[in-house]
Amino acid sequence: MKKAMHLGSFRTLSVLAVVLLVMGLMTWTWSQRAEPDRGSLRLYGNVDIREVHLAFRQPGRVTQMAFDEGDVVEAGMRMAALDPQPFRESLAAADASVLIAQAELAKLRSGLRPQEITQAREALNAALAASAEARRNFERQVELLASGTSSQQVVDAARAAHEQAAANVQATKAALSQALEGSRREDIAAAEARLAAALAERAQAATALADTELMAPSNGTVIGRVREPGSMVVSQSAVYILSLDAPVYVRAYVGEVDLGRIAPGTRVRVHSDSSAKVYQGRVGYISPRAEFTPKTVETADLRTDLVYRLRIVVENADAGLRQGMPVTVVVDARDAASRPARES
Numbered sequence: 001m002k003k004a005m006h007l008g009s010f011r012t013l014s015v016l017a018v019v020l021l022v023m024g025l026m027t028w029t030w031s032q033r034a035e036p037d038r039g040s041l042r043l044y045g046n047v048d049i050r051e052v053h054l055a056f057r058q059p060g061r062v063t064q065m066a067f068d069e070g071d072v073v074e075a076g077m078r079m080a081a082l083d084p085q086p087f088r089e090s091l092a093a094a095d096a097s098v099l100i101a102q103a104e105l106a107k108l109r110s111g112l113r114p115q116e117i118t119q120a121r122e123a124l125n126a127a128l129a130a131s132a133e134a135r136r137n138f139e140r141q142v143e144l145l146a147s148g149t150s151s152q153q154v155v156d157a158a159r160a161a162h163e164q165a166a167a168n169v170q171a172t173k174a175a176l177s178q179a180l181e182g183s184r185r186e187d188i189a190a191a192e193a194r195l196a197a198a199l200a201e202r203a204q205a206a207t208a209l210a211d212t213e214l215m216a217p218s219n220g221t222v223i224g225r226v227r228e229p230g231s232m233v234v235s236q237s238a239v240y241i242l243s244l245d246a247p248v249y250v251r252a253y254v255g256e257v258d259l260g261r262i263a264p265g266t267r268v269r270v271h272s273d274s275s276a277k278v279y280q281g282r283v284g285y286i287s288p289r290a291e292f293t294p295k296t297v298e299t300a301d302l303r304t305d306l307v308y309r310l311r312i313v314v315e316n317a318d319a320g321l322r323q324g325m326p327v328t329v330v331v332d333a334r335d336a337a338s339r340p341a342r343e344s
Contacts, residue, residue, distance in 0.1 A: 041331040045252030049323045053238040057211045062231045069225050073216040080239050082212040091209050094202035101195035108188050112179045120179045124172040131165035138162040220244045248317035252329045253307035269330045275320050285311035
């Protein structure tokens with residue numbers, strides 16, 4: 001009887017233990033679902049496509065294409081050139097215009113030559129002498145008219161000659177004053193403006209000549225050679241397509257529920273499906289505007305979820321990360337920056 005009672009109690013305790021164990025497992029599972037692992041965050045994105053369509057700012061005939069598709073170039077290398085002869089001729093004409101404008105301005109600033117001033121003085125002396133002679137002749141004719149030996153017509157003619165001589169004196173005095181004073185300020189200002197315009201035209205011609213050489217703006221790889229030597233091109237017509245090598249950016253997206261787990265400056269790990277190498281990076285930018293999940297992003301969330309775009313700067317990028325390649329970004333919450341940092 002006692003054995004049966006003990007056996008029944010043992011079974012009851014066993015059942016109770018199993019029930020408690022099942023309840024504990026259910027509670028743990030529910031807690032895991034309610035509070036998922038907050039240790040890391042996995043995001044998905046692509047390596048940004050960064051390329052430049054290189055073109056001349058001037059129209060002309062292409063004389064040189066120095067690189068082919070796949071060639072690696074460095075910043076400052078000459079990649080292509082136009083025929084410079086028309087631009088050299090334009091620059092020579094602009095130089096001549098500058099010289100003319102400089103000469104005209106110097107002439108106005110210097111005023112008349114000493115010989116011209118001497119001529120003006122002598123002209124005034126001659127006018128004074130002529131005026132004095134005309135005055136004496138007029139006075140003599142007036143006296144002769146009073147004595148009856150001259151006519152009124154002769155006196156009138158002498159008066160007119162006297163007045164004309166006096167006016168000529170005033171004119172020669174004004175000419176001498178103008179010669180001594182020099183050019184007007186307004187004329188000098190106009191000449192200075194013409195010189196400034198000529199200098200600006202020469203600068204434009206020099207810039208156009210420099211634009212006949214197409215330089216690489218940064219390090220990169222040629223992925224497109226659009227023109228060949230001998231081709232006629234218009235301004236802003238692409239001749240090369242250059243893929244920029246650095247810096248390497250990754251475009252990823254984060255859901256709203258995880259937005260508080262990252263910040264600009266957060267350290268991340270980036271890896272692709274093509275290799276086992278892990279790249280180091282940091283979050284450089286978080287978009288302030290939400291958008292729908294792009295179709296190119298492969299995540300477990302619904303396509304209609306709102307996400308925020310991230311820009312991640314990869315610090316140890318190499319040829320293994322190719323533009324447009326899908327990548328996975330792992331964010332460790334413990335590495336989140338304590339305050340926002342600016343993207344470099």
